[in-house]
Amino acid sequence: MNEQKTNFDTETSRDDSDVILDVRNLDVYLNTYSGRIHAVRDVSFTLKKGETLVVVGESGCGKSMTARAIMQLLPEKISEVGERSQILFNGTDILKMPEKKKETELRGKYISMIFQDPTTFLNPTMTVGEQIAESLLLHSKMKKKEAMEQALSLLKMVKITNPEKRIRQYPHELSGGMRQRVMIAMALACEPKILIADEPTTALDVTTQADIMELIRELQEKMGTSVILVTHDLGIAAEVGDRIQVMYAGEIIETGTKSEIFKKAVHPYTWALMKSVPSAQSQTEEKLYSLKGTPPDLIAPPKACAFAPRCEYCMGICRRLHPVMAAESESHSAGCWLMHPDAPKPEQLGKGGTI
Amino acid sequence: MEIKTIEELACIPVENDDFAAASDQDEGDVILRPSLNYWQDAWRRLRKNPVAILAIVMLAALAVMCVVGPGMTGYDYDAVSLSEKNALPSSDHWFGTDKMGRDLFTRVWIGGRISMILGIAGAAIDMLIGVVYGGVAAYFGGKTDAIMMRIVEILASIPYLLLVVLVSLIVGKGVGSLLIAMCLTGWCHMARLVRGQVLQLKDQEYLLAAKALGTPWYKVIFRHLIPNTLGVVIVAVTFDVPSFIFGEAFLSYIGLGVQAPMTSWGSLASNAQQTMAFYPYQLFFPAFFIALTMLSFQLLGDGLRDALDPKLRQ
Amino acid sequence: MGKYILKRILYAVIALFVVSTIAFFAVRMIPGNPIEAMTEKLPDEIRQQVFEQYGFDKPIMEQYKLFFKELFTEGDLGESLKYRGRKVTDTIASYAPVSGLLGAEAIAIGVISGIILGIVAALNRGKWLDYLVMFIAVVGIAVPNFVLASCFQYFLTIRFHLFPTTGWEGFSYTVLPALALSFNSTAKYARYMRANCLDVLNQDYIITAKSKGMSKFRLIRKHVLKNSILPIITLLGPQIALMFGGAFVIERIFAIPGLGSYFVSSVTDRDYTMVMGQTIFIAALYILSVLIVDILYGFIDPRIRISQRGGRDGN
Numbered sequence: 001m002n003e004q005k006t007n008f009d010t011e012t013s014r015d016d017s018d019v020i021l022d023v024r025n026l027d028v029y030l031n032t033y034s035g036r037i038h039a040v041r042d043v044s045f046t047l048k049k050g051e052t053l054v055v056v057g058e059s060g061c062g063k064s065m066t067a068r069a070i071m072q073l074l075p076e077k078i079s080e081v082g083e084r085s086q087i088l089f090n091g092t093d094i095l096k097m098p099e100k101k102k103e104t105e106l107r108g109k110y111i112s113m114i115f116q117d118p119t120t121f122l123n124p125t126m127t128v129g130e131q132i133a134e135s136l137l138l139h140s141k142m143k144k145k146e147a148m149e150q151a152l153s154l155l156k157m158v159k160i161t162n163p164e165k166r167i168r169q170y171p172h173e174l175s176g177g178m179r180q181r182v183m184i185a186m187a188l189a190c191e192p193k194i195l196i197a198d199e200p201t202t203a204l205d206v207t208t209q210a211d212i213m214e215l216i217r218e219l220q221e222k223m224g225t226s227v228i229l230v231t232h233d234l235g236i237a238a239e240v241g242d243r244i245q246v247m248y249a250g251e252i253i254e255t256g257t258k259s260e261i262f263k264k265a266v267h268p269y270t271w272a273l274m275k276s277v278p279s280a281q282s283q284t285e286e287k288l289y290s291l292k293g294t295p296p297d298l299i300a301p302p303k304a305c306a307f308a309p310r311c312e313y314c315m316g317i318c319r320r321l322h323p324v325m326a327a328e329s330e331s332h333s334a335g336c337w338l339m340h341p342d343a344p345k346p347e348q349l350g351k352g353g354t355i
Numbered sequence: 356m357e358i359k360t361i362e363e364l365a366c367i368p369v370e371n372d373d374f375a376a377a378s379d380q381d382e383g384d385v386i387l388r389p390s391l392n393y394w395q396d397a398w399r400r401l402r403k404n405p406v407a408i409l410a411i412v413m414l415a416a417l418a419v420m421c422v423v424g425p426g427m428t429g430y431d432y433d434a435v436s437l438s439e440k441n442a443l444p445s446s447d448h449w450f451g452t453d454k455m456g457r458d459l460f461t462r463v464w465i466g467g468r469i470s471m472i473l474g475i476a477g478a479a480i481d482m483l484i485g486v487v488y489g490g491v492a493a494y495f496g497g498k499t500d501a502i503m504m505r506i507v508e509i510l511a512s513i514p515y516l517l518l519v520v521l522v523s524l525i526v527g528k529g530v531g532s533l534l535i536a537m538c539l540t541g542w543c544h545m546a547r548l549v550r551g552q553v554l555q556l557k558d559q560e561y562l563l564a565a566k567a568l569g570t571p572w573y574k575v576i577f578r579h580l581i582p583n584t585l586g587v588v589i590v591a592v593t594f595d596v597p598s599f600i601f602g603e604a605f606l607s608y609i610g611l612g613v614q615a616p617m618t619s620w621g622s623l624a625s626n627a628q629q630t631m632a633f634y635p636y637q638l639f640f641p642a643f644f645i646a647l648t649m650l651s652f653q654l655l656g657d658g659l660r661d662a663l664d665p666k667l668r669q
Numbered sequence: 670m671g672k673y674i675l676k677r678i679l680y681a682v683i684a685l686f687v688v689s690t691i692a693f694f695a696v697r698m699i700p701g702n703p704i705e706a707m708t709e710k711l712p713d714e715i716r717q718q719v720f721e722q723y724g725f726d727k728p729i730m731e732q733y734k735l736f737f738k739e740l741f742t743e744g745d746l747g748e749s750l751k752y753r754g755r756k757v758t759d760t761i762a763s764y765a766p767v768s769g770l771l772g773a774e775a776i777a778i779g780v781i782s783g784i785i786l787g788i789v790a791a792l793n794r795g796k797w798l799d800y801l802v803m804f805i806a807v808v809g810i811a812v813p814n815f816v817l818a819s820c821f822q823y824f825l826t827i828r829f830h831l832f833p834t835t836g837w838e839g840f841s842y843t844v845l846p847a848l849a850l851s852f853n854s855t856a857k858y859a860r861y862m863r864a865n866c867l868d869v870l871n872q873d874y875i876i877t878a879k880s881k882g883m884s885k886f887r888l889i890r891k892h893v894l895k896n897s898i899l900p901i902i903t904l905l906g907p908q909i910a911l912m913f914g915g916a917f918v919i920e921r922i923f924a925i926p927g928l929g930s931y932f933v934s935s936v937t938d939r940d941y942t943m944v945m946g947q948t949i950f951i952a953a954l955y956i957l958s959v960l961i962v963d964i965l966y967g968f969i970d971p972r973i974r975i976s977q978r979g980g981r982d983g984n
Binding site: 070073100103104106107108109112113115117120122123124125126134135138139170172183186187307330 | 873970
């Protein structure tokens, strides 16, 4: 976005004290072999206590990088965070924290994360119990023995069968679903304030997916944790999200409560995402919708609307100016020129019809 | 990121056709990254690696010297001159002479020829046998593969140098027999490598497609499998060459190397070893060139591996 | 796991059999028939006696059977051709300990320094320490150990008299040969360890560990080291026996009365029964140490342990 629009409006978003995480103007750059990728572009959002925020988008849209920026676990050496970016956790900017403090006072203790693939994200040469107990040893004064006992009750909490046996096993000896439960037990060991779940069910089979989502939701309610759930699956978003935030090409393009997004979405990309979710209702012979084209290469991010080349409702202005985020309601906003009062109704433009 | 109201949105100045449907000019998929095929990309990467380029230059220089070096001095490699025994390096004899007064400069490059030829020919033989054997085993799979790989496993568990010693006792001394001895089990690791690579490729769709189209097996192997395994094979060959040069040197040390008056870097070094305390330069030159060659191949191999490793492609 | 071990033992036995057979026939197939040549000048009667003593009068398959019978029932490898009456096994028994000691020293130096260098390089990736270690490693692989041994000998003993030149009369005599012998493995271990470390550092579970909030030091100690050192163990097997076999040249240069230098003199002396016996001994040692190390590794590394046991249990 243009430089003059960068100062974040403090009046509107900092009023409520139950905001636990406040991300402002987050920019993430990745310096790769082929060039400098602007992976996250001027992303701002807040997370309230106890709520679930779902970040949805195609792969490569910057959603995982946003999550990892919050954890301060961006790929070392090649990543860079923009100078104006701020990530305020309970009012403190974690980007300015010394590394030592991030280790002892942030990661694992207040913010923890579960990852996509529980197979590769668990240490193969440590037992399940050791790995869970490690979090406890790091952030509490527990002794090894106490920590192992606590690990056992955590395993019970995540409903692993036969926990006394599992605690001594290695990750390879468990099934995918159980490994993800272990991961959850590990992440929740220190009762963090924020849990970031990066595609936690993508690597699991469908039946286990529902169980894991159910477990996350249950534990979240019990502990009052705020959750940021990163996914490409709008179906999951529909199930668990309080608020949904849609990302495209490194930017947030629409954000709102669950019902606003599902009932009153204004951005054509959000429509496209919803149309491509198979649902029980759409039992027509109609083919499942699939979005044509690919997202832009963020080595040279488009100056105008990033979605324009793929958009069925593309107008002249979309190719000329970057859209401006505008509020539909207090909680619902989107960045699309269709919201401009002078813009025609989508029906008048659409080549593929409306939703 | 700033959120405006709809009213504020309305205040943004617009142009005439801003709200007309955009024409279908497809600026859609602009490809920003240059598309390079595997070899172009590998070459680009290799070129960027100064160490590998230096290794190539050194190897080229060594190869040129092995070709022209022996003719540069006007001495024959086996011309004995008893009046000039053990002469120090001088303007007459650039690298000095050995205990029989033979010009070391000439001998070093003649020896270099033998060492280089042995190294390259040996690696080539290893590669041929290994690629064919590994490729066939992996391609046919099942019982064929099981039996063929059992054989390799057993052969590979025999200590290499011992086998070479035994075999060279039988086949005698000379470049050809040295090659046979050293290639006897040398190809095993190459076969394993190729097999692993082919097995990985085998289940990929384009091969399935080729098979479905009725492409005969030999064409599948030569058109699809071998080109795609070439990367790992090239790297392995690069590391293989020095092991032959070293193997020959080792055999020379225990008296099974190339026979006099013919020579190699290994036998030059081995001969000089005994009198090292008095004439260290006699050892220095062959040892230096062995080390330089091994170093160059090693660095080139490292560079090639980095350049050809598909995991590093982004 | 049991099946795997059995399979490996079976291969080991077959490999050993193949080597022994090759060794047996190699000695008898050597052109110019060295046994004939050696006994040529002897009177017929004594010659006959010698032939009988070595069993050369029997048909070759008979000899072959007898050879294996003696090997398995008495562990006997026959007698030296050159020094009649000297048993091959006795010779091995008297020379092997020297090689063993030298080898143990070299392996210890190589493994310890290699692992440390590799870790240092990996943790300082792209910095001068990394380049320095990698330079040492490349040189260590590129410079043949006999060249290195000669350099050591020339500079450290002939020029500066820091160490005894040759021989085997105490610890100071072992330092240079052990260093020369270990340099190559130091280089190998350093490279391997560095690659392993970098690989482990790139693994997803390192991100998980970081997400728990731990210091770099703990991360390396608890998560990186174990996962990257374990595979190093597999390199140890071949090393152990190579110390016997690979020390041929080093032992000769430093005039160390070990198996390696004895093997070389047996080759030059054309003492073929000795060559055969030693070949079988070294090969057996090699095959055995690779076998033991591989099996041990299977027990130590849970990743291997599991995959060999046949998958996971549970839902």
